[in-house]
Amino acid sequence: FRSEGKVMFGSWFDHVNSWWAIKDNEKIIHVSYEEMLEDMRGVLLKLSDFLGKKLSEEIIEVIVSQTKFCNMKQNKMSNYSLVPETLMNQKKSQFFRKGICSDWKNNFTVAHAERFDLVFKQRMKEMNLKLYDN
Helix, strand or coil: CCCCCEECCEEHHHHHHHHHCCCCCCCCCCCCHHHHHHHHHHHHHHHHHHHCCCCCHHHHHHHHHHCCHHHHHHCCCCCCCCCCCCCCCCCCCCCCCCCCCCHHHHHCCHHHHHHHHHHHHHHCCCCCCCCCCC
């Protein structure tokens, strides 16, 4: 992690802040990974309501099953294993790793975590996010 927040396609901070700036737009819905881990069924109902689509219980159960981490990790249509190695080297880092929140902390030293917290607070000060601690 670089303090400027650069990832493959630019600044993560700029990306997230740009979407947060239009959070009140009725055509945009914000859903977090943590929310999906906590209550995928509830998130599906929220999404279907947002889209104006009524889902049957059977369809909801199929979607909940198919979106479980273990199933998506094995599914070539979702695990990025079909992406050419030149674009994403699965040997270096698989797209699906553990399926848990906050695992990044296990890869940071205390100094890294302190630096991250400082940069995060500076760059994300306008956002009123619910932060999850696993």
